[in-house]
Amino acid sequence: MxxxxxxxxxxxxxxxxxxxxFDLPLDLLFKAYEDPDIVGQWMGTNVLKMENRKxxxxxxxxxxxxxxxxxxNGTIHEFIPNERIIRTFEMENAEIGVQLEFLEFESINAVRxxxxxxxxxxxxxxxxxxxxxxxTYGINVAHNRLEELLSKSK
Amino acid sequence: xNLRRDVFQAIADPSRRAILLLLATQPLTAGxxxxxFDTARPTxxxxxxxxxxxxxxxxxxxxxxxxxxxxxxxxxxVASFLTPFQKLWDERFDKIEEIMKNYK
Numbered sequence: 001m002x003x004x005x006x007x008x009x010x011x012x013x014x015x016x017x018x019x020x021x022f023d024l025p026l027d028l029l030f031k032a033y034e035d036p037d038i039v040g041q042w043m044g045t046n047v048l049k050m051e052n053r054k055x056x057x058x059x060x061x062x063x064x065x066x067x068x069x070x071x072x073n074g075t076i077h078e079f080i081p082n083e084r085i086i087r088t089f090e091m092e093n094a095e096i097g098v099q100l101e102f103l104e105f106e107s108i109n110a111v112r113x114x115x116x117x118x119x120x121x122x123x124x125x126x127x128x129x130x131x132x133x134x135x136t137y138g139i140n141v142a143h144n145r146l147e148e149l150l151s152k153s154k
Numbered sequence: 155x156n157l158r159r160d161v162f163q164a165i166a167d168p169s170r171r172a173i174l175l176l177l178a179t180q181p182l183t184a185g186x187x188x189x190x191f192d193t194a195r196p197t198x199x200x201x202x203x204x205x206x207x208x209x210x211x212x213x214x215x216x217x218x219x220x221x222x223x224x225x226x227x228x229x230x231x232v233a234s235f236l237t238p239f240q241k242l243w244d245e246r247f248d249k250i251e252e253i254m255k256n257y258k
Binding site for chain 1: 236238239240241242243244246247248249250251253254255257258
């Protein structure tokens, strides 16, 4: 299976690396991380707060049918436009705990750029919980659809 | 166009999942697979083609007939717990590209 995004999650480590090349110039890629409205669009969440500076903080919240289904927050440690963001990220009410993220933005040429994200978790076990989250969700969705299908065929 | 299709797209379809379930117990010919569904034969053929392209099924030529087998190696791809995480990020990043192209 071919994805443009590479995930490097070596065994016995508590961090992982996500790399992706974009058909976008560096400044536009960075803007997608800097502008709260745009962040909200691609993350699919409401950006309640986003202070893009050293010691600034940010928070996200997603509601579905009047209920809050996702809440996350973090603190910015370094913010260098078109170059680097170092920040913490924590999903509330999840067992993953706080994670430290190093985002490096690079230009490949005038129309292409690259993002490298290193995420460090509290332990290997915390990393495993994060990696399993979308898998569990995906299996549940598939399972629900399967049940639907089977109930229809009765 | 990329001929190798997305495995998750392949199993997102209920009929294709039903075909996979059917073949989980025994290999079958296209005709026998089709006889288990109300769907038109060409539609089933199309599903079989997609599942084969994704390497979820393996074809075996036996005389004039093609027998379809479940391909456990292809299914491992779906079962890898890293894949959905990768897919999640890939879709997020695709969205960034899509949104930011309007700012060019």
